[in-house]
Structures are given as structure tokens and as C-alpha cells.
Amino acid sequence: MSEGVIYDLGYHPHEGPRLGRAGAVRALYRDGLRRTLGLRRRARAKVAPWGLLAIAILPAVAFIGVAVFTRQMGVNEVEFFSHAQYFDLTGTIALLFIAAAAGELLVPDRTNGVLQVYASRPLTTGDYLLGRAAALLTVVFAFMELPHLVLFLGRAWVAEEGFGSYVAGNAAVLWQTTLACVVYFAALAPPAFLFAVFSKRPALAAGSFVGAMLVLSPATRALVTEAGLKPFGLFALQEHPAVIKDWIMGVAGRRWVPQRAGYDPWVSLVVVMVVALAAGYLVVRRYRRPV
């Protein structure tokens, strides 16, 4: 006869490690990644991020497909778009993505009262915002850099001089696109967070941020070119990262509003930094209020 064993499935104290504040920030970061990408959420939460990612990558994949096809047909001189031009698409998609993600990261915590739970954990306001911003930076960086990486590798694959030679000769593109991605994040994420901390719905935050950005470009263009009011070139917030991106990638031309107003690229860099700091300050100030 075998002896039975009774297992006590009642309450057991936790005897494992406690990671403290660092563990809490990492948890926030991981939750931010999941929330931004709609993971462990309903299917409709996944549509926007993954749909935008697909739209961003599609041109690069199409380019590679066409290049491979034309090479098989014996046509080697296929020139599509440069990395700098590709940023014009990925930058716009990044704007939409950051707008949606910033609202999703900050608004539900506030409207659902989850901030009360954060307030009872070993976290400061700065930790909370840092964890959220780090998650957004990671996803935005991956989101913007991945299409460029696909384009870069595709170009290398179909390059006449061979894969290795192309990579060796154009490796600078990788750090240039990396830096440009960080600039886009610094220019767009803080104002997006600012809209999110004053909105009651994620969609409202995203809509008002995108609307403001999209209105600013044509409005400032008209004020600068038609009315000659050049200082308004500083308010073309969506175009400053594009100016800096061209500066990093060595693209000449004066097609952006700040350039038409006569401002050098370093002015755009200063504007991006000032806007980021001001928006960051206002966001932190908003969260300083008692939960």
C-alpha cells in the first residue's frame, strides 16, 4: 500500500530575491514594451503598431524584390531611394507611431487609477517616466532602424561590388541612421508625452498631437515663404529632425521650412533640445502632483 502525501497549497511567504527599485524600473520597461506593441492585449491593440511597422518596411522589401528581379533580367543600374529619402517615410510613420504609443503608455495608467499602485511600489515619479520613455525609445528605435537595416542589407545583396565590399564601403550609413533615429525620438517623443499627460483618452492624445504637428508644417511654411515671417520657421517642429537628419547624412539642399527661413542645422538641434527639455519639465511637473 502506497503512502499518501498531503501538500499544503495555502499561503507561502516569498523567500526569493527582491530586486528593489532597479527591478521595478525594469518591470515598467517590460510592461511599456508590451503595451506599445499591443502584446498580451486584444487583437485590435496590435493592429496599429504592427500595421505601421509593415508599412515602414514594405518599401524596402519591395525595393529589394524589384532589384533582385531586374538583376536577373540583366539590368544592374536600379536606383530607388536613399536612406535620407527613406527617412521622409519612416519619419512620418514614426510620428504616428510615437503619437499612438505615448498615449497608450501614459493615459490608461492615469485614467484607470493604476498610478495608485505605482505609488505604493518602490518607484519615484522619475523612475516611472524613465521606464516608460526607455520602452518607447527602444520600440521607436527598432521601428525606425529596422527598415533602414533591411534597405541596407538589400542594397548590399544586390550591389555590383558584392555584399562584403558594399557593407565595408557604406558602414557609415549605419551610425548615421542610428543617430538620426535618436534625433527623431528626441524631437517627437517629449511633446507627444506632453499631449498624453493632459489627455483623458489615448486616441485624443494621439489625434491632438498629430494634428498639431501636421498643422504646424504648412502653417509655418506659409508664414515663412508667403508672409516673410522668418522666425516662424523655428516652430516647424516636425521638420527640425529632418533638417538634422540631412545634416548628419550630408544631404545638401534647403527644402525644409527652417532652412527656407535661413536657419542653420545647429539651430534646429538647439530647438529640438529646448523643446524636449521644456516638454520633459512640464511632464515631470504634472506628475509631481499627489496621486
Added chain:
Amino acid sequence: MPETIIVTRELGFSYGDIVALRDVTLDIPAGCVGLVGANGAGKTTLLRLLLGILRPAAGAVWALGHPVPAAALAVRSRVGYMPESACLPPDQTAADFVGYAAELAGLTPRAARQRASDVLGLVGLHEERFRPMGGFSTGMKQRAKLAQAIVHDPDLVLLDEPTAGLDPEGREEMLELIGRLEGFGINAVVSSHVLTDIERTCQWIVMLDGGGVLRSGPLTEISATDEVSVEVLGDPAPLAAALEAAGAAVEVQGRVVVVRAERADLYDLVRDALADTATAVRRLGPRRTTLEDIFLRGTGDLRKAKDLREAEDLRKTEDLRKTEDLRETEDLRGAEDV
């Protein structure tokens, strides 16, 4: 004397001009502590001061031996908080959210998942743990809130109105869960304005009213009176008459005779009266009063004291005004003289 988990000294806090807490001095022992008071008495403010969410305007507070808010992060890693208002994201499952709450308290992801599953089972949400919480009933939401508060095995849990919005059955289950916390090694501070809930679950009571401490002490001590209650079998009238004849104040409530007298040998007096009248006794002991009685009596005393204080302040103000009027008159006279 049990270990002290919360200490406050002349603690004060105001929301602008509104005084939420003033001169709160407490030494709260381990166990289940009831924080009672009417709405606006300062219960939630006290809990938030304990967590370091609010900064004291005056005085000092220590929780689990740490000063707050100076060591708020150390306190928060060992404290759980169940807020009164909603704190659950409707699009997340209970398992995900409670696991996340454990990670936020510093548990590793693996341990957090395991504990979330265990604790959700403990609070009776095992079957529903993979459902989004937006579809939960009020009772299920309260249980999920309790689960996130204890998932990281805290030393102390602060429960703000844990039975709010629950039907009688849900209330019973929640009180039963709270009653089990001490057995898990978790001390609890239960804030409520439902005094019967506190009577059932807590051994130590802190009564707040108008931001001040009305009473603080063990429930047995607070609820005890200097009266003797005698429940008799048969007619209580002869016993009541005998006791009155001996000089005691007597109140008859059905078969219960409540005896009041300012003398040390009250029990001897009752015994003799029972023997003399040959009354059969079912129960004899000190009369215990309900928290509600104590609270109402206490708030009445406090209000009287407050009214007296306000009257005194008013008198002083009037005196001051009279003095100022007099001085102004004298100044005017002086000016005229010049």
C-alpha cells in the same frame, strides 16, 4: 507588548486651508488594526502619509521602523496598498496585472508569475485569472485589488475601504480574507467607516474624527465599560429591585439587567442580589459597547470640545477687536489733540 509597526508624532497635514490631520500621535502594534472614522476624518490621508505619497506638514511618521518619506522606497518594498478607488486596467487579465504588480515590488518575473497565480487562487479568482478585469463584478475587482496588494508578500498591507460597494455575501468573503492575513504573517491596517467590519476583523482600533485621534487602543479595552451585564432566566424585576435598593443604577433590557455603580465591589453586590432574590443567571460579565456607541459618544465629546474651543477663539477675537477699536479711538483722540 507586541512589536510596533507604525509610529506617528504630532503628525499634521493640510490640503491648502483644509486641515486633514492635526497632532496625530500614535503607536500602532503588529496585527490587524482598524482605522475608523467618518468620511473626511483623515483616514486616507494617514494611509498616504504612511506610504510617503504625501509629505507631512508637521510632525513625523515611521512605518516598519523606517522614517517616511525619507525612506519611503524601503517602506514601499515591504508594504502593500489597496486603494479605495479603481486601480485595475480593464484590458488586462488579472494574472497579468497581479504578476506585474509583484514585479513592480521587486520580484523576479518568474516568481511574480508564480505568486500571482497562488494569490489569485487564495482570493478566489483562480478560475477567472485569465479574463480581462474590465468584465469583473465589483466583488471580483475588490479581490483583485487585494491580490495586487499582497502578491509581493508584504509585512504590512494598507486596505482603504476594502468592503466598499460589496453586497453582504461579498462583504463576508472579504472580511474572511482580511481575517486570514495575520495568519499569513501580514499585518494590516484596515480603513473603514463601517464599524461592524472593523469590530469583526481588528484587534486594535484607531478612531479619527475631524483629523484628530479620538481613541486608540485594543478593541477589548476600548469596548469595555464599567458596567455589569446580567442575563437572567426568568423575571429580572426582583433582581433589578434588589440592586436599586442597594444603591446601584439599573437598566432592564428584556432579560438583561445592566448595573452601574461607582464602587469597587460591584460584582459582589450583583452576586449578593442574585442570591437574595434566588434568580437564575445565564450570563454575567462586563458590558461591552459597540464601536458605533463609542464613536458617537467620542465625536460628541470632541464636537463639544471643538465648540468650546471655537467659542473661546471667538471670544478672544472679539476681545482683540475691542482692544483694537479702543486703540484706534485713542489714536484718533491723540491725532485730534495734535
